[in-house]
Amino acid sequence: MTRKRRRLHVALLGLLSLGTATALVLTAFEDNLVFFVSPTKIAEEGLEPDRYVRIGGLVEEGSVQQLEGNRVLFRVTDLAHAIPVTYDGILPDLFREGQGVVAQGSIGADGEIFVAREVLARHDENYMPAEVAEALQASGQWRPESGQPPPR
Amino acid sequence: MIPELGHFALILALLVATAQTVVPLWGAHRGNAAWMAVAGPSAVAHLLLVTVSFAALTWAYVVSDFTVVNVVANSHSAKPMLYKITGVWGNHEGSMLLWILILAVFGGAVALFGGNLPPSLKARVIAIQGLIGIGFISFTIFTSNPFERVFPPPLDGQDLNPLLQDPGLAFHPPMLYLGYVGFSVAFAFAIAALLEGKVDAAWARWVRPWTLAAWVFLTGGIALGSWWAYYELGWGGWWFWDPVENVSFMPWLLGTALLHSAIVVEKRDALKVWTILLAILTFSLSLLGTFIVRSGLLTSVHAFASDPERGLYILMMLIFVIGGSLTLFAIRAPTLKPGGLFAPISREGGLVMNNLLLATATATILIGTLYPLILDSLGGGLVTVGPPFFNLTFVPLMLPLVFVMGFGPMMAWKRTDMAGVLGRLKVAAAVALVVGLATLYLQNGGPLLAALALGLAAWLFVAAFTDLAAKTKLFRAPLADSWSRARGLPRSQYGTALAHGGLAIAIAGMVGSTAWKVESISVMQPGETKDVAGYSFTFEGVERLQGPNYLSETASFTVRDGDGAFVAVMTPEKRLYPVANMPTTEAAIHTRWLADLYAVIGDKEERGEGWTVRIYYEPLVPFLWLGSLVMMLGGIVSLSDRRLRVGAPRQAKTRVPAGPAVQPAE
Incomplete structure (x- = not known):
């Protein structure tokens, strides 16, 4: 085994693993990128059912309703538009009316209500999820005096 | 006064770090022994100054000195002492100071224990450590000063984020930073080697x-x-x-x-x-x-x-360190x-x-x-x-x-007789096959990947110890002979076996908890019983309690196993920390060693007495923690190897000859 041959072997192995990695990344990306959409965008352009997305905004004041079992219905707003969301499960500790929230899921069969599979609020009172800040900025409702500066 | 002392010490540390970087690097470049010798003492001085600075901040937290902004923002006089101390690094500024302290500890350790390093290599390694120190200390002083004062001082602090008031997270950052910063030594050695060209x-x-x-x-x-x-x-x-x-x-x-x-x-x-x-x-x-x-x-x-305004400084530093070192590498x-x-x-x-x-x-x-x-x-x-x-x-x-x-650890250097290696692993292969097939059978059509991964974990675990058994001739030579061989084996070999075995245990934990977790979410009325994964959970009700700095709603569940025998009382909580006005959830976990029982309560029904309850059956999760501990133990045992403790030989020629008979460590 000469130095050159060894180098060739290592280079081939390296290329092989690089190729495997690229193939893995590309196939995994195809189904697992979750895009963020704002309530305004959904209101204006609609959202095809079964498309898994992430929405963000504020929980509209007075919109949280307990349904049967542990189902909850609330509205997520970017202060321009709001969309109704249902969720089955325990809401995070920092889920509150008027506070930022991010939900992952898709529009239900009725084409109206967003069915969340995951609801996230953050660990910190003062922290505004970037998506929420983005949604508020996009809808022109961002008021810097009312809170922290947007994180980006 | 004390916070100013800390601030001053930190500024002095920046100056010392500058000297620690410039003088030895120049000395090593010019071959000037006196200049190179500056490295050791300056690294020790750097360490002392940073220690003073860190101690000053800790003191401000311990006595709840609310004239310091950082203490106001992250502490409270009613907080337990442990969390006053861990609060020091529970925030951005303090954690940067902790980073600097750990960096200085590693720099000082190289200076104190690196006696057998060639002087130019030692000077360069310490100088690079100093350079990293400059970056972090200046970042802290100019953008995140933990010693800033506030006037007039408020009566009390705003409290540490309650999620951080927890023993697990109290020691998570120091451990993580010890790891991150520890790699700075390897980095410094790499840069020094590039400069030396050897x-x-x-x-x-x-x-x-x-x-x-x-x-x-x-x-x-x-x-x-x-x-x-x-x-x-x-x-x-x-x-x-x-x-x-x-x-x-x-x-x-x-x-x-x-x-x-x-x-x-x-x-x-x-x-x-x-x-x-x-x-x-x-x-x-x-x-x-x-x-x-x-x-x-x-x-x-x-x-x-977090504060995005610091981003620019950070980005510049990343570009300098990563870009600079890669350029030097090229x-x-x-x-x-x-x-x-x-x-x-x-x-x-x-x-x-x-x-x-x-x-x-x-x-x-x-x-x-x-x-x-x-x-x-x-x-x-x-x-x-x-x-x-x-x-x-x-x-x-x-x-x-x-x-x-x-089989990696059993292969010989240079070239290996693969058939011989695999021949020694018959037992491991058989165990892996049995475990894989048994898993497939028991889970009854569950995920194929789980069976495969569990089989591989078994393979790794048995193989790790087969290696030790082979090297000590266990069961093939008299026991006394094996014992003396076992004592003669370098510790790094035990380290390898433990670390690999630990990973195998941890993998079992990962597979089990991912593939066979059982989750149940429901609204339960007091007195109601629910069966989850063969255990019955009876909801006894919720009590309101008062903690040291929080209010708690504590639920209690009586858990019985399939035969009705009492297992445990589990008490998940919902807490409210009034100072931070923040609720937290405290899960109740009862470990059965092969699995954890895990209960969390959500909110009370608006109308009625029921509570939302989430119960998990978490199979093999304890293996994760056990596996991690065994892996760490493997690292520590390997670290105690004689070869790494005694001075390494100066010349590369004294390599241990390779060959299957005298297999060197690892």
Whole structure:
């Protein structure tokens, strides 16, 4: 085994693993990128059912309703538009009316209500999820005096 | 007065660090022994000054000095003493100071224990440590001064984020930082070697203990973080492929690769350039980890309030460190002489496999973690890369790695008789097959991957100890003979077996908790009983209690097993910390060793007496923590190896001869 041959072997192995990695990344990306959409965008352009997305905004004041079992219905707003969301499960500790929230899921069969599979609020009172800040900025409702500066 | 003293000490430390960088580097360049000798004492002075500074901040927390902004923002007079102290690093400014302290400790350790290093190498290593120190100390002084005062002082503080008031998280940052910063030593050695233009077996011997120590701490830090997420967040999960988790995991993966490639440099004088590159990249990822968490660049479920204005400074520092070191690498690496040859099927070949797979896995995680950031900055919209992405890319790369790990340590250097190696692993293969098939049978058509992974874990576990048994001739020679062989075996061999075995245990935990977790969410009325995974949970009701600095709603569940025998009373809580006005969830976990029972309460029904209750049956989760501990133990045992403790020989020529009969360590 000469130095050159060894180098060739290592280079081939390296290329092989690089190729495997690229193939893995590309196939995994195809189904697992979750895009963020704002309530305004959904209101204006609609959202095809079964498309898994992430929405963000504020929980509209007075919109949280307990349904049967542990189902909850609330509205997520970017202060321009709001969309109704249902969720089955325990809401995070920092889920509150008027506070930022991010939900992952898709529009239900009725084409109206967003069915969340995951609801996230953050660990910190003062922290505004970037998506929420983005949604508020996009809808022109961002008021810097009312809170922290947007994180980006 | 004391905070000013701390601030002043930190400024002095910056000056000392500058001297520690400039003078020895120049001295090493000119071959001036007196200038090089400045390195040691200045590193010690650096350490002392930073210690004074850190002690001053700690003191301000202990006595609740509310004239200091940092204390006001993160402490409260009613907080338990433990959390007053851990509050020091529970915030951005303090954690930066902790980083600086740990960096100074490592720099001082090289100065004090690096007596047998050649003077120019030692001077350069300490100088590079000083350079990193300059970056961090100036960052802290100019953008995140923890000693800032406030006037008039408020009556009381705003309290530490209650989620951080927890023993698991109290010690998570120091452990993680010990790991991150530990890799700075390997980085400094790599840069010094590039400047010297020389990498040999002795160099690898000096680098290995530092890398190993950093690896042990990082393993512990990641495990602690994962454990905290498991019991504190109340989601019943222990790993979320969250950006903050990923950035700590990437240096761990590359650090593991570095640990193994340094062995090849030490034993065979090969893979030198690659090892240098790994050392640079590992520390670069550690820096990236520290800063991504601190700058709020990536959104994350674990993100705490962070200040984007520091981002620019951070970015410049990253560019300087990573860009500078890679440029130096590009210029100097070709001058390093390539080393020994080996056949593809050999110990070296196995370790190359290890490195390729670990590096590839790191790359896929890096892509998944940074992709949202890149896409957003290109105006491509906001996206999230979810756990399925990482499971789909990471797991397929790890399966072959675990397979190779089984026989890797048994292969001989240079070239190996593969049939002979596999012949010794008949038992391991049989056990793996039995475990895999039994799993497949028991889970009755469950995920195939789970059976495969569990089989591989069994393979790895048995193989790790088969290696030891073979080397001590257990059951083949008289027991006394085996015993004396066992005592003669280098400790690093036990370290390898333990670390590999520990990983096997941890994998079993990962597989079990992912594949066979049982989850039940429901509204339960007091007195109601629910069956989950063969256990019955009776909801006894909720009590209101008062904690030291919180209010609690404590539920109680009586748990019985399938035969109706009493198992435990579990008391999950919902707490409200009035000062921070923040609720938290405290999960109740009862471990059955082979599985955990896990209960969380949500909210009370608006009308009625029922509560939302989440109960999990978490199979094999305790194995995760056990496996991590065994892995750390492996690292520590290996660290205590005589070879790493006594001075390494100056010349590369004194290599242990390779061959199947006298297999060197690892």
